[in-house]
Amino acid sequence: MRASSQVLRFADWTSPVPPVAREVLSAVPEPAGDQPPVLFVPGLGHGAWAFAEHWLGHTAARGFAAYSVSPRADGSLRAYVHDVVQVAASLPRQAVLLGHGAGALVVAHALARYPARAAVLASPVPEGWSALGAALRTNPFGTLPALFGAAPRLSRRQLFGAGQAAAAAHHARLVPTPARVYRQVLFATPPAAPVGDPPVLVVGSPDDRVVPRKALDRTAARHGGAPLLFPGMAHDLMLDESWPEPIDAILDWLTKELAA
Template identity: 45%
Template sequence: MRDTAGHGRARELLERQPAEDSGRPPLLFVPGLGHGAWCWERWLDAAAEAGWPAYAVSLRGHGESPGRLRTALLGHYAADVVATATALPRPPVLVGHSMGGLVVQRALARYAARAAVLLAPVPAHPAVASLAAIARRHPLDALRIVGGGSLPLRPEYLFHELGAAEAQTLSDRCGAESALAQYQLLLHRPAGPPLGAPPVLVLATPDDRLVPIRGVRATARRYGAEVVEFPGMGHDLMLDARWRQPLDAMLAWLDARFPTERKAGA
């Protein structure tokens, strides 16, 4: 897949295909702040096993994707998602985590996705509450963000139930984030209304240490979305110990909206 930033190298796109093509829309997974496509590997495998074509993209400057991280804006990330979606065989369901959830909200205003799933998304409105939550736990981390540094993705921010060694290993795989994009998280305006009024599902945890649940619930109301919460889990729902629970909730929701041809004719 060609990179929209004009660097020529292919944008990183992980892919898993089901054993049989049931005609269902593909799932396009979008990572959050400092994460790459790698963070969706478990969900990619499980989604394909359940019959869904599954893809995960690394946004520009993340993972193995080209592009300048230093100058990246949320609009650039949304363009990456739209370009990736339009290159897939069929219009996909967009699945975004954290900052990726906000990027998906912006992409929905420009691209008619089949549906959307937001995991612990940065809220539709400015995420000042997230900065306050960080400041209460690690004041220097909040000062670092304000000063233009990248938020250190500590294990305690991301996980609640993993063992210390595994949590640290996953945290170490995370990278830096654009200072400009981080500023936008604190100052952005809500995205425009989604094209085509796609159904939206929100998955979240009330124990999130990065994105307070109040803002997540407000975002769900804005999209008329169902909210399913998983108490005790950390911000990285797709990587914490009980990662299968939110995945199963998503797949059940998708199954009800996009049955296979066999199920539809049963």
């Protein structure tokens, strides 16, 4: 099935997404270098804070201006994509988009709307039903209601490593997302091809309890590559004990791609 027209955008022309005050957190290197800015997009339940913990500062320390945007309250897939494109276009330079979890799906849709300099899909939640099996195995009680149209509840075990000290605190910060939004994000028409042909990197963990290994391979193959894997890490790579490894690998890849 072909995605709806990219040229005739009646939805945007006739009922534009209403503006909101967006929460954007940032860490900017001093002095500002030549590298493009990186915009981090969190998944459902998370906010911009999830990246502000470690990754924003680390990214800035490596010379990239780093921003993250929270999903708007009472949002929809369309509104999330709109917000990502709005924030990206407000940055002084063509931005790199990095989406995590369901945020990777939002980024995939945003790439059809905004010619990103590059894109990173971290622990990308696959579209459709395939995310459900893994979720049922690790968190049957939280996921079962989702089969009957209610919102799933994400458990601590799904997102964070067993020995993670701050896991309880992080888990307490998650906000519940309506079932409607889960349905929209997971069962949307697949995104159109990215505009401007940006390089895309997929990173994840074989021990992720939300995203199965096979789904990682599939997502990476769609973008013509293989996933970069970090064994032993939990779904929330950016909040894991060994958070520096993936972000360093991502920034190394980015540096190489930008030089090419």
